[in-house]
Amino acid sequence: MRFHNTARLLGAAFVLSLVAGCSDDTDNGMTTTGPTTTRTYQQIERLGNPLVSEVFFMKRDHGLHNNTAPATDVANGFGDKIKTFTNGFNRGATIANTLAAVLVPDMLMVYPNRAGNTAGWLSWALANGYGGRKLNDDVVDAGLTAIFGNLLDPNAAVLPGLTSDNISTSTRTYGTTFPYLEAAR
């Protein structure tokens, strides 16, 4: 996008210079207009659930995820993209359909009136919990277990080398008070 815009601006500048060159160069009454106060911003990046774009989507589709909104995720075939990924590992329809059901549209779901001690990524779907995502949630292992284990489909084969990255969030310290994030290193 940046380069397209730059090319467009350069093109516009060239046209303007041609116009200026054809006009009476004693005329300095050209008015300019500053940026408006009602600038329209264009989305270039988004993230809801962890791992959705970066694990399930081919890199060529990351732009589609970044430049669209959750309301069009179903129409844009995000569920099929998840299925394509899991099919690549022969994980079966049950796992693919379950993942698509909880991750599309791609919003991090929160049930804030449920007990706070049930908070955790996807706990809303798996255990009637608060959901959301805590800093110490091991979402990598949770995601890998869902995809490559038999949590979502008891009949699925377990691929043991892929159900964990063998790193735990317990190696980190997270704050218990605002602003929660550990101090810079």
Next chain:
Amino acid sequence: MILSPSARRPFRAALFAALGVAVLAVGARVYASDHQDTPEVELNPRMDINDVYAFPGSSADRIAFIVTTSSPIAGSNASFDPNLLYQIKIDNTGDAVEDLVFQVTFDEGTGAAQKYTVRGPVAPSMTGTKTALITTGTTITGTVGSAAGSATGVQTFAGVRADPFVIDLEQFFNILPDRRPSTGALSGPATPTASAFRNPGIDFLKPFNALGIVIELPKSMVLASTDAAAKFGVWATISR
């Protein structure tokens, strides 16, 4: 923030020092959970949202939201991009369209010389991928690196913190090379060089920082219903 080659050098040096390993001597870019993205985002880490969190706040009636961006950031003087609009969006009616937004912007400057402004929660004037700045509702202004607002109302923070995300990112890319960055230390062959995670894995991002935005507030401000089945969806965006 597309660093010139000369400007990159101190950044790389800091990363090498942080890692203390020779393996990164071929480059200097690593990425956390959503740390691999479109080419443009890859060129500008400040356009990159790494992770989004939502969890119970300091009391049962409060909720906290965290968005991390820009990992890896070296040093404590990093800055947010003053040309970008960072948003947290909330759908509390179940249609996947935002009903409330927080909008966060930054002025020029680095480190504690940079100020941030948090607007919201408030209904947006536009929904979807185009956005205009909100001109009504609550606004909180703070200094990067410091908290602002109220511990009983809307409380805000923005600044450089440790990247909280944990993953053996190098091995992830070895297994799924399509997701690799196209340049830097983690670039590599397009075909898999591993079919399983290693044990023990490597906590690849532990040495690195990210830019964090934290907002905590009464949950009633984002969801009026007290019904146990009441829910909302949340996501974060960056716009320009």
